[in-house]
Amino acid sequence: MKLNYITIMVRDIKKSLAFYQELADLKAVNSISLEDGEIVFLANVKGETMIELIEFKDAEKVSTKGMVMSFLVENDFEKLREKALSLGYTPSEIIDIGQKPKHFTVEDPDGIVVEFSI
Structure with a gap:
């Protein structure tokens, strides 16, 4: 069995889209505009990670x-943290203790803690 996608009922789809596109490097692969709102599916380049944002x-x-x-970071980990800062987010310091991989966290626009690790 494989996880298909995670749905997040967001408060502001534009802010959520910006967060996941800019920091998690996800791309919009499908969107549906309806009278009462909007649905956007995001995925990584390989289509392995899928998030559905609904407002x-x-x-x-x-x-x-x-x-x-x-999220597992495949490129420059420290640069991603700096990018989060430059975009106005408040990432944690880089944490490198214990058995857990080196990581930092930042809250998305809805307060979900998102962890980036190497």
């Missing part, structure tokens, strides 16, 4: 307590 006017929004999403 509907009166729909319940994502609750983030205890949720962490993790």
